[in-house]
Amino acid sequence: MHKNKPEFIHDIQIGIGDVCKITGVSGRQLRYWEERGYIHSLDDPKSSVRKYSLDILYKVGSIKHFIDEGYTLAKAVEKSEQRSKEMMVVRHFMVDCLKEVKVTDLKKGYGELELGTYAGQKVVGIRDENGSRFEMRPLEEK
């Protein structure tokens, strides 16, 4: 994908062929989506060969996800952008609140999230074989 390792993630440039292989979206679609203004390739005045940023790679994958769900291209793009905005809030929330994460099963993605305190109790997010849920626990005394 890269001959020289980029110093920053923003320096990463991915060819259209790789974007196709990774996302499952055809080159024809990628060019069409760009023509419609849904995505953009890095503009290089010296070359007509398209290169994409990591951001766009994710966006393409996201749009593809919603298309596979049955949405039209236009709707899938809306969904993707809406999702992106929502996740921004989720990330900030988690960064602010998340105190500690205990991994109980790496492969299955199980674990416990320490999400702070509420009403004098610890708020814990649980993810295990029974699904995801919250639990309130008494503050540990030392």
Add this chain to the structure above:
DNA sequence: GTTCTTACA
């Protein structure tokens, strides 16, 4: 060998 544009069944 890959990507580009244009055109069409």
Add this chain to the structure above:
DNA sequence: TGTAAGGA
């Protein structure tokens, strides 16, 4: 949207 053509 896929695919073929013809050039870069």
